[in-house]
Amino acid sequence: MEQYFSILVQCPLFSGIEQEDMKAMLKCLGGKFISVSKGDPVFLEGTPAQLVGVVLSGGVQVVQDDYYGNRSVLSILQPGESFGEAFSCAGLENMPVSVFAMKDSQVLLLNCGRILTLCSHTCHFHSLLIQNILKGLAQKNLAFTQKVRYMSQKTTKEKLLAYLFDQAKQQGSAEFVVPCERQALADYLGVERTAMSAEISKLKKAGLLDTKGSWFCLKHVYQNN
Amino acid sequence: MEQYFSILVQCPLFSGIEQEDMKAMLKCLGGKFISVSKGDPVFLEGTPAQLVGVVLSGGVQVVQDDYYGNRSVLSILQPGESFGEAFSCAGLENMPVSVFAMKDSQVLLLNCGRILTLCSHTCHFHSLLIQNILKGLAQKNLAFTQKVRYMSQKTTKEKLLAYLFDQAKQQGSAEFVVPCERQALADYLGVERTAMSAEISKLKKAGLLDTKGSWFCLKHVYQNN
């Protein structure tokens, strides 16, 4: 158990909480360490939604099945990442997703109800924990907002430019570096890599853009295209 | 001021808080009621991100400008709705958006820092408020997750079916009613209304679907298309 404290203190969920407080906190929250074999579920859809999980080792997958059993992968989580907050905090009765171990994994399960309501005046880490959850959810919200804005553009070119303009703004310069490669960027924007490549070439030839690898430079010629 | 308490108690942000507690709470949180004329800003991009706003009357618009000044509308808020939580809770230094009044409006501004940290042991509504914010953010997260999942499908048909399958599942029946009209549904899915209409017709002719207005019925024939 103690062996995982060094992982936990690095996890965003526990940011600001000292390692020596960890044990008391886990006790207060009713934390349970569980081992899950590769392919086995951490929990299944329909489980009461009051769990927050933290991956300690291995890796897990959050999946959702539709009405006809077609399965889609919502996210893949590495050690240190947490899952389930959104469902538990949204006030759902039951989990709308299942979580499976992709490798043999260790997972810490917390009871979300205890996090949100109990004893907030005695444990000082309690409000810290809530703020961390809040911060995580809020950041995901912002990330989603951006992604949806890019994806809502009609054409590949518009999606790409919307993204690049945002990057320029965030990094405060028309010259900047994007955090991923072409394929990953295309996937993120919901476009085809080859179509995106073609658009980039066109923009280059038109003198509106320069790029090499993950480095981009926008020329100051834009208004509304 | 008191005149707005009846609006506030209906607002999701203050759900569970009694009208008689409202005054004390607003004092504790440093709430400020402000009037904004049509077209004027509630706040501008760059303002320190620690505000949460609640629309009391009129209506406001959240807008974001890109690096070259192209403006896009992120959301439109009616009385009772709140804004700014995501930015404040995400730990941003400054607001990345501006908020403008679309009509003459009354707005309540709260200091998010006070909500999250102060005096959580004395005011019992404090933890309620935090839970309400948490719940709101979590619900938006789930909504975004779904929307992104639909929009990530390649074709109009796939986007539509992903949505319909989800609706069937959520409503627990292959027969269900969608909460909006064709045009709004198309906009939400990021497709063209006419293309969507065409797909619906095809599915109907293929006997996979029946629909009239907002009523839909999926036939049990699907596996993976």
Added chain:
DNA sequence: TCTCCTATGTTGGAATTCCAACAACTGTTT
């Protein structure tokens, strides 16, 4: 009933995307 209005469905050609196959470039290893 007739008219108006809005929501929805239909259609055809232009524009765009998708997909597969391949070419060019880069960095690494041998």
Added chain:
DNA sequence: AAACAGTTGTTGGAATTCCAACATAGGAGA
């Protein structure tokens, strides 16, 4: 240098979407 793997750019035809214009249906009100 040569071989190799991985990333990025190019291209052409099939599939799909976009867009405008029009058709149809149903409801509200005169």
